[in-house]
Amino acid sequence: MATDSFANSLSSALRHPGVIALIVAGLTIAAMLIVDHGPWSRAKTQPAHVAMYATTGEAAHAVGAKVLPTEPKSSIEPERPGPETSSTVNPVTP
Secondary structure: OHHHHHHHHHHHHHOOHHHHHHHHHHHHHHHHHHHHHOHHHOOOOOOOOOOOOOOHHHHHHHOOOOOOOOOOOOOOOOOOOOOOOOOOOOOOOO
């Protein structure tokens, strides 16, 4: 008889809207954690200080992009005005 009253009280408690909302919220949080932090969601990229590439073409090839050659400069295009700039040196050392 005590078991029957416990089952009735548990059954009535589980029908309460607050309990149902807590169960749904718990399942939702668990699902979000599984989706966001699962092994399939790991980034396959390297941070900038690890992935050092000399050109943007090398960086593009590293991520699997298709690199197309640029068209040659037109012969009638004027030269860029101003002083020539030197190439910059990457200050980050690996």
